[in-house]
Amino acid sequence: MKNTLNVTASHRVLILALLFAAFACYLLIEPYINSIVMAFILSLLMFPIHEWIEAKLPKYKNIVAFLSCLVLTFIIVIPLLLVFSAIVQQGSVFSQNMYQWVTGGGIQEMFAHPWVVKGLSIVNTYLPFDTIDPQGIAQKAAEFATSLGSNLVAISAKVLGDATNFLMDFFLMLFVLFFLLRDHDKLISALRHILPFSRSQEDRLLSEIEKVSKSAVMGSFLTAIAQGIAGGLGMWLAGFPGLFWGTMMGFASFIPVVGTALIWIPATAYLFITGDTSWGIFLAVWSIAVVGSIDNILRPLLMQGSAGMNTLMIFFSLLGGIHLFGLIGLIYGPLIFALTMVLFTMYEEEFKDFLNSQDNS
Template sequence: MNEPNRQSFWDNLTNTKLIRYVLLFALAWAVVQVLAYFETVIIIFVFAAIFAFLLNFPVRWASRIMPRGVATVLVFLLSLLLIGGIVVTLGIAAFSQAQQLVEQAPQLLNSVTELLGNLQSLLQRWNLNVDFSELEGQLRNGALSTLGLGFTTVQNVLANALDLIVIAVVAFFMLLDGKRLWDLILRIFPRGMRDRITIAVRKNFLGFFWGRFLLSVFFGISVYIVFILLGVPYALGLAAIAGVFDLIPGIGATLGITLISLIILPQGIGLALTVLVSCILLQQVEENILMPRIMQGSINMNPVVMFFALLVGARVAGLVGVFLSIPIAGVLISLFEVEEMQGKQD
């Protein structure tokens, strides 16, 4: 049944259209290069736009009872106080526990080495000659690399504090007068598409980032409660790791769970397995019960397309591309109404 459409496409493919497609591909490549060159500036404005998107909803709600300018200032200041209070309160405690974890890293590594030695002795009793010496060396090198990466990341965050201030300032002015700038951007599109683009961007971007934030908060808090009940050491620091990793779409929660289980492994295989199973159950609750309700009316995408978008986004723009790839793909699918790329409808 698709044969006539395929023949029609090739019959209509003229030299002019072929050149146009090649030029479009070259333009896309050039845009990627420009984006890579201005990466820092783009990251600042992208995160400022995300922050402004998230705050726009409470600003619109508050604008019903007060002028928009007053509502913007009030919501912006309250959000900064709330975020600052949470970061200072939880951040200090989590950083303190993380510092203790780093100080005890050699002991934890020795415990893992001892477990591998016991496992090797047990296998030798069964006439299975296995040498874990190379694996032990890789674990030590990997642990040192991870600690170095952690310290480097903290240093980069502290060094980029000025960028965080710039992001907050830009987001504030986007809230105040961003509509006129958005209307200017929409002028490059036909009039009939402008409303659809606005609705698609608001639905996919706002719904996606707000939903991911709520899901990561739930996952971090629930993991912390489970860790307290199980008596896991460094519960707050490990829960913070789980919540931060859960922000990464697709595989973030899985990476966080795996990392936490490896950190807890020296405390005992039973405790590590209990933590692993508990985190997996919480992840299933998040993905199968909460996510469909929180993300309802937002991203509607086939899982295969989602992972393809994640890989492309990571290749083009790194971690920023991972966060932006899904909402951008959702906007394109919504605008062009590609039903084959959408998720299953219940």
């Protein structure tokens, strides 16, 4: 016999008060919610390592949690510092080369190229845009190149500010992660006790949260890393700074629909215009066949099996997640979709008799 819950007036008041208090608590932690969510997801990814360390030191929970956080710091921070320093170096060289190219008349040469002249003629004749003036664009580019030094200072200041915010968020995330790892069993037990579901429903819900969180991280970030590596290799072979543009392609892969094409299409056009036709063909083929196939094959493969979500649902969960939450929406979107599907399945099972009678009526 199923347990029944008799809700009295005092129960309703208690539930309303609890909801109000929970909402007030949410407002308090809302500025830090991304760090908390990332700590939760990283705790799922780090838990196998944490369990291995815990098996070696079973009586020292605080030390084990600290060592797990330390391992994560080495895994994330040190590679990021090495990559960031290389990006700054290659970016500085690229900026200097760009300045010399613009001030040396390279942009005028580009607009004098027969392909560019013909393309601009077609655009100005048939498309309903304002007339594109090559001289005006060249003048703007020259002005930008002249002020490149001050622009770099402003960009560097912004990057430094973003890096400071990243470090603050990262250490906050580590702080939360420490307690999530240390008190994992207590937190799961408390959550199971509070949720008004059967044990099988709780297992399914918690299992799906873990599965989707892992697949969202793996699907989005591993795909970005793979595309960045493949794209950087192609750019390096074509004569561009590989690490810098590979990193840019990795970030661009997070942009829905456009993705890495935002980087490799202008690079390919530049190679064709400057006469490196063979390398231009190579970069285009490499980017479509190798870099593009990574996104089309690896991301769905890593994210498959998330509550029965098909490729179309995964696509819209990623697109909508980015639109609502920004970059962190790559995790939130699939998580919301998958949990909705699990809850819908639970609803279908709970009201199976009623739904069947509705179908037969």
